[in-house]
Amino acid sequence: MILTVTLNTALDVTYRVPELRPHTTHRVTEVTERPGGKGLNVARVLAALGHDTVVTGFVGGATGAVLRQLLAGAATPGDGTGATPGDSPEAPRGTITDALVPITGTTRRTIGVVDAASGDTTQLNEPGPIVATPEWSTFMESYGRLLREASAVALCGSLPPGVPVGTYAQLIREAHAAGVPTLLDTSGEPLRRGIAARPHLVKPNADELAGLTGSTDPLRAARDARRRGARAVAASLGPDGMVAVTAHGAWRATPPRRLTGNPTGAGDAAVAGLLSGLVEGAPWPDRLARAVALSAAAVRAPVAGEFDRTVYDEVLARVEVTENPAAA
Amino acid sequence: MILTVTLNTALDVTYRVPELRPHTTHRVTEVTERPGGKGLNVARVLAALGHDTVVTGFVGGATGAVLRQLLAGAATPGDGTGATPGDSPEAPRGTITDALVPITGTTRRTIGVVDAASGDTTQLNEPGPIVATPEWSTFMESYGRLLREASAVALCGSLPPGVPVGTYAQLIREAHAAGVPTLLDTSGEPLRRGIAARPHLVKPNADELAGLTGSTDPLRAARDARRRGARAVAASLGPDGMVAVTAHGAWRATPPRRLTGNPTGAGDAAVAGLLSGLVEGAPWPDRLARAVALSAAAVRAPVAGEFDRTVYDEVLARVEVTENPAAA
Numbered sequence: 204m205i206l207t208v209t210l211n212t213a214l215d216v217t218y219r220v221p222e223l224r225p226h227t228t229h230r231v232t233e234v235t236e237r238p239g240g241k242g243l244n245v246a247r248v249l250a251a252l253g254h255d256t257v258v259t260g261f262v263g264g265a266t267g268a269v270l271r272q273l274l275a276g277a278a279t280p281g282d283g284t285g286a287t288p289g290d291s292p293e294a295p296r297g298t299i300t301d302a303l304v305p306i307t308g309t310t311r312r313t314i315g316v317v318d319a320a321s322g323d324t325t326q327l328n329e330p331g332p333i334v335a336t337p338e339w340s341t342f343m344e345s346y347g348r349l350l351r352e353a354s355a356v357a358l359c360g361s362l363p364p365g366v367p368v369g370t371y372a373q374l375i376r377e378a379h380a381a382g383v384p385t386l387l388d389t390s391g392e393p394l395r396r397g398i399a400a401r402p403h404l405v406k407p408n409a410d411e412l413a414g415l416t417g418s419t420d421p422l423r424a425a426r427d428a429r430r431r432g433a434r435a436v437a438a439s440l441g442p443d444g445m446v447a448v449t450a451h452g453a454w455r456a457t458p459p460r461r462l463t464g465n466p467t468g469a470g471d472a473a474v475a476g477l478l479s480g481l482v483e484g485a486p487w488p489d490r491l492a493r494a495v496a497l498s499a500a501a502v503r504a505p506v507a508g509e510f511d512r513t514v515y516d517e518v519l520a521r522v523e524v525t526e527n528p529a530a531a
Numbered sequence: 532m533i534l535t536v537t538l539n540t541a542l543d544v545t546y547r548v549p550e551l552r553p554h555t556t557h558r559v560t561e562v563t564e565r566p567g568g569k570g571l572n573v574a575r576v577l578a579a580l581g582h583d584t585v586v587t588g589f590v591g592g593a594t595g596a597v598l599r600q601l602l603a604g605a606a607t608p609g610d611g612t613g614a615t616p617g618d619s620p621e622a623p624r625g626t627i628t629d630a631l632v633p634i635t636g637t638t639r640r641t642i643g644v645v646d647a648a649s650g651d652t653t654q655l656n657e658p659g660p661i662v663a664t665p666e667w668s669t670f671m672e673s674y675g676r677l678l679r680e681a682s683a684v685a686l687c688g689s690l691p692p693g694v695p696v697g698t699y700a701q702l703i704r705e706a707h708a709a710g711v712p713t714l715l716d717t718s719g720e721p722l723r724r725g726i727a728a729r730p731h732l733v734k735p736n737a738d739e740l741a742g743l744t745g746s747t748d749p750l751r752a753a754r755d756a757r758r759r760g761a762r763a764v765a766a767s768l769g770p771d772g773m774v775a776v777t778a779h780g781a782w783r784a785t786p787p788r789r790l791t792g793n794p795t796g797a798g799d800a801a802v803a804g805l806l807s808g809l810v811e812g813a814p815w816p817d818r819l820a821r822a823v824a825l826s827a828a829a830v831r832a833p834v835a836g837e838f839d840r841t842v843y844d845e846v847l848a849r850v851e852v853t854e855n856p857a858a859a
Contacts, residue, residue, distance in 0.1 A: 326555070
């Protein structure tokens with residue numbers, strides 16, 4: 204199984220309003236709730252690709268209970284939680300196992316307020332709950348046990364308040380000791396500190412990579428990130444595709460056309476593509492093509508953690524991968 | 532006991548952000564949750580005034596469970612849910628009994644986003660849950676039983692979707708049959724239809740009254756509302772106080788000074804003042820003075836359902852009540 208770690212899970216709430224106008228009162232016309240946090244989105248895409256996944260991290264309070272309920276629904280196809288565009292009769296669906304560690308604190312909500320007219324989103328993100336020391340110990344024990352069964356582990360998203368900034372480095376070292384390859388998808392100081400622990404792969408976007416290295420050229424920045432410790436770097440360039448720099452070479456993957464839509468979750472779909480390629484032992488050009496196609500297909504799906512399989516198949520067949528691309 | 536009915540209860544969530552800017556991402560710095568809905572606020576003020584109250588209406592889902600938990604906390608003084616400014620050792624506190632009827636639907640949330648700099652609030656109100664026919668029957672049975680013990684009933688706030696617009700008229704007729712005096716605090720068509728059932732008292736604000744009668748002069752509009760069926764009308768004029776028109780006369784109550792602060796819940800505090808005066812058989816000028824003083828004291832408290840007792844005592848001693856005031 205593939206293990207995904209989401210230390211700062213969230214209940215993602217989406218509100219639709221005619222138009223958000225500050226300091227006025229709005230009737231919300233539509234409310235949707237989803238299990239949120241990058242690792243949970245990654246797991247849903249992996250399951251749609253046929254991979255069994257286990258999700259861990261922290262969960263608590265009333266919002267945490269709703270999150271678990273929704274996650275249990277997402278784990279079972281045809282459960283009435285709505286069509287999953289990534290689902291199809293030809294693709295056997297993987298399972299999602301909930302190994303989240305219960306905490307006394309309450310799982311945060313994120314509220315995305317979508318203007319019906321423009322489609323623009325205003326995001327309100329609650330701070331995460333405080334994780335108590337014994338809860339952290341419980342997580343570490345559970346993480347150690349789960350690693351024994353894992354073919355890969357993805358460490359995803361921000362750290363909740365109070366969790367030490369070097370936490371991802373610690374989780375990467377544990378995975379090294381267990382012989383499990385690691386993918387790190389975070390930003391800022393947790394990314395900087397995590398990279399120093401030599402993860403197998405990091406997946407920053409161009410902005411995160413520039414923040415880390417100071418270079419706005421993604422290829423140059425990716426090479427710099429490798430010097431800082433990452434064994435491989437796959438950087439997303441938004442609608443322009445991705446670049447990867449590894450010990451064996453460098454590649455750029457470009458989709459056949461720029462797709463517009465909902466960018467939320469595109470990065471998580473790319474992580475799922477990279478992970479599935481990793482555990483299947485696919486060559487790098489194929490991993491990158493898959494990540495770019497999934498990312499494009501996620502942009503065409505209404506919510507994070509889903510993708511449009513028709514777009515996926517179409518883009519996958521037409522992604523252009525070039526070896527040793529020139530720097531911008 | 533005093534019965535308050537809140538058909539469209541809510542979990543009131545308040546977010547503090549530095550400044551709300553549409554189509555950007557915000558980190559929420561502070562999250563607070565309160566049991567919400569007008570009748571629940573009224574009950575909390577009544578309890579602080581020493582009156583035992585019973586709250587009914589509908590509650591459901593995860594948000595409903597949180598609401599009930601918070602309500603249980605609010606019913607017990609010194610429970611760690613924070614200081615209640617309306618509380619003091621001299622004032623024995625009344626009880627709040629939860630007689631809310633469970634439903635399959637989920638209680639709505641309201642999100643108030645407060646700009647830290649300006650203090651201005653942007654409000655996002657979810658639609659209420661659908662109430663199923665058997666749930667409505669359960670409520671009506673419970674309402675009939677509760678009326679037998681009630682010295683007065685307050686019908687507060689909006690109707691959830693699917694509940695017939697004539698519902699308040701039905702609840703008023705039931706109360707008449709049980710010999711229980713009724714106070715109606717709603718707006719729009721439910722107010723218009725409710726008034727026709729001859730409630731003992733309606734408490735619109737000047738805007739609601741103008742919407743009902745077409746007259747922007749509150750005294751004239753209040754007289755019109757009486758002709759439409761209300762036995763008495765107490766209209767709030769915001770920081771300018773209140774006017775009342777009853778079978779026995781007309782009065783205007785003016786606070787000693789205009790108080791600024793948080794207007795949310797000021798109307799609910801006024802309802803609590805009017806109800807407490809009604810069940811104590813206080814003369815109309817005293818009821819009106821109490822309502823105006825509570826309203827002003829609620830404006831000085833941070834959240835709906837609370838009031839500042841020092842402000843209350845001070846304003847109550849200095850409210851000016853004039854009989855047969857001239858129309859504006």
